[in-house]
Amino acid sequence: MNQPKEKDLSTRDQIMQMMKTSGPLSTREITVQLGITEMAVRRHLGTMERDGLIESKMIRQTLGRPTAVYGLTELAENIFPKKYHTLTLDLLGELADESGEEYVNHLFERRKDKLNRKYEPQMQGKSLPDKVRKLAEIQNENGYMTECEQVEEGHFILKEHNCPISQIANQYTHACQCELKLFESLLEASVERTECLAQDGNRCVYVIRSRA
Template sequence: MNAEQDLSTRERIMQMLKTMGELSTKDITAQLGITGMAVRRHISALERDELIESTTVRLPMGRPTAVYRLSAKAEDFFPKKYHAVALDLLSELEGDSGQEMVNRLFDLRKISLLKKLENKMQGRDLEGKVAMLSDIQNENGYMASWEKSGHEEYILTEYNCPIYQVANKYNHACSCELSLFKSLLDAKVERSDCLAKGGSKCVYHIRA
């Protein structure tokens, strides 16, 4: 069985656990129509990746058996359309209170993020701050990387934008991110490319 087929089978197991609740190896084997050995191999891989967890239950007859369920981490595997809800809410706010109120909301988010993150930058030189910012953005799904481009000059690149749909409609979100970076890094920051404006990535040029 190739890697693509393995992934497909594991996805099916996760779909089953999502829709049917806790299942034993025997239950999964019966549903998929593959060998118990193959099911155990997939379960082992899913446990290794912390996508499922197990509980041992006692049966009226026979030995105790393990039943499997999705872990909290597995929720990220399933599609979420938070952006659609966010866009609806922002559209309602814009219709009720105007564009300025929407911009104010993004400004407040920037202030909140600054308070939350600025302590992580304390005691670091500019390179250390850029590296930390890249780590923070990676944790938030931005697929970020950084490199040094000259003396006290750096380039931070983001290949993904988790709030793309929101930022595409409300560009002030991008302005707030740029302002946040300037404050966190205490440096000059310019953006040359932007995903929300049709670019293939977001690129920030940082200078002391």
């Protein structure tokens, strides 16, 4: 597959920055701001729309026909730097100073119980293989880039290649322990973590075995 040229990437970044700061823009508005041809702008917009970075909508004008404007999608918004974890760590640090780290651990336990109540109904009546597949689906929806495989009957490997809360888990390892307990509760199986992203691992790996 051909790699995008540096100039293309630069123009795409400029268009995204413009939409981020100014909101949805028409082809003409982008053309004027970038100082390139309308044909070139349309080519970039077509590629960006195909890649799911922008979406178009029609807006009515006071005079004349409706005009198409282009704005960022949620996928594109996620590209821009966001440091929610910094705020979270600051708040948890203040809470630990005020009430002790045990109280922070208690919050992780409450989060685990809340997630268990949320997902447990989706596990009812399922066999262990189906529960593992459902858990992988849930974790994928939450951004963990999960895959699972069945080694033999009653024996599974679950791998998480991403951790959305890695910066928090690096500092508060009780979050990882709560995830392990959550898996055990949802699966009603024995779960062992053999590799952990928060402990310099390349991924989080869980070995799941039937209790029968």
